[in-house]
Amino acid sequence: MTETLLEAAAIVKDFPLGRGRHLRAVDHVSFKLKRGEVLGVVGESGSGKSTLARIVARLLPQTEGTVWFDKANLASYSGARFARAKARRDIQMVFQDPLASLNPRWRAAKIIGDPIRRLGTPDEKSNEEKLVAEAAERSGLPVSLLNSFPHQLSGGQRARVDLARAIVMRPKLLILDEPTSALDASLQAHVIQTLMKLRADLDLSYVFVTHDLNLIRLISDRILVMQKGKLVEEGDVDSLFAAPKEAYTRELVAAIPRLGQRRVDRAGRAP
Ligand SMILES: Nc1ncnc2c1ncn2[C@@H]1O[C@H](COP(=O)(O)OP(=O)(O)OP(=O)(O)O)[C@@H](O)[C@H]1O
Numbered sequence: 114m115t116e117t118l119l120e121a122a123a124i125v126k127d128f129p130l131g132r133g134r135h136l137r138a139v140d141h142v143s144f145k146l147k148r149g150e151v152l153g154v155v156g157e158s159g160s161g162k163s164t165l166a167r168i169v170a171r172l173l174p175q176t177e178g179t180v181w182f183d184k185a186n187l188a189s190y191s192g193a194r195f196a197r198a199k200a201r202r203d204i205q206m207v208f209q210d211p212l213a214s215l216n217p218r219w220r221a222a223k224i225i226g227d228p229i230r231r232l233g234t235p236d237e238k239s240n241e242e243k244l245v246a247e248a249a250e251r252s253g254l255p256v257s258l259l260n261s262f263p264h265q266l267s268g269g270q271r272a273r274v275d276l277a278r279a280i281v282m283r284p285k286l287l288i289l290d291e292p293t294s295a296l297d298a299s300l301q302a303h304v305i306q307t308l309m310k311l312r313a314d315l316d317l318s319y320v321f322v323t324h325d326l327n328l329i330r331l332i333s334d335r336i337l338v339m340q341k342g343k344l345v346e347e348g349d350v351d352s353l354f355a356a357p358k359e360a361y362t363r364e365l366v367a368a369i370p371r372l373g374q375r376r377v378d379r380a381g382r383a384p
């Protein structure tokens with residue numbers, strides 16, 4: 114039996130709106146991720162996908178609920194202790210808009226090496242240059258570009274810098290929040306290829322947030338469907354697309370013409 118890598122239990126996130134009122138962005142969401150699995154998270158804008166992703170990545174504290182990673186309850190770490198804990202290295206986040214998340218004054222090599230300088234062992238710190246070059250290579254960023262600043266790179270290259278930074282510590286889990294939505298279709302396909310190769314080479318698991326149901330269908334093993342902060346449907350990718358149970362999921366699936374087309378083709382019928 115494959116082991117559970119991540120488990121979220123009854124996660125709630127309330128954002129205060131003032132005068133004692135709040136917005137419940139995530140409402141009692143529970144799920145499990147097995148080691149090696151790609152878990153897709155879909156849902157309309159504002160459904161709480163990014164909030165859930167940031168909670169799991171420990172970038173945002175939850176209001177209620179527990180996140181377990183590799184059998185450890187992440188909430189039981191105090192801030193300082195957690196910073197040194199293994200989970201801090203093992204869970205990395207990849208963002209939607211690399212230009213906003215990359216320090217504009219740092220060259221690519223310094224950006225990619227940042228986690229090593231903050232969290233690395235003395236051994237890793239003394240090998241920073243080598244580890245950065247290796248991560249860049251794995252991420253498809255030519256090492257000749259390591260001296261460039263973010264604004265000197267293309268969108269696709271910036272996405273690869275962000276990816277290299279995420280894998281440089283050899284994490285177990287990547288939380289990817291719309292990592293390719295700023296890219297055009299062909300660049301997106303290349304980055305997705307790199308992601309799938311990295312997953313196999315480095316034995317990674319992914320939580321992959323996206324609006325793009327075609328993409329999620331291509332890469333995920335299992336899917337969570339969120340609506341208004343709640344988990345409305347969950348299932349393995351083929352059965353969820355073939356026979357969505359919830360009206361909301363059916364709507365999402367039906368709203369994607371190319372996907373509708375592909376379903377017909379798969380069934381062997383003329384469109
Ligand atoms: N820091 C915050 N303070 C207050 N409200 C927030 C904050 N972050 C998110 N929200 C609200 O929480 C809800 C969920 O937002 P979230 O960003 O998680 O949605 P999403 O599913 O990622 O949407 P999108 O697909 O547009 O990225 C939204 O109503 C949003 O306005």
Ligand SMILES: [Mg+2]
Binds near residue numbers: 162163164290
């Ligand atoms: Mg979002």
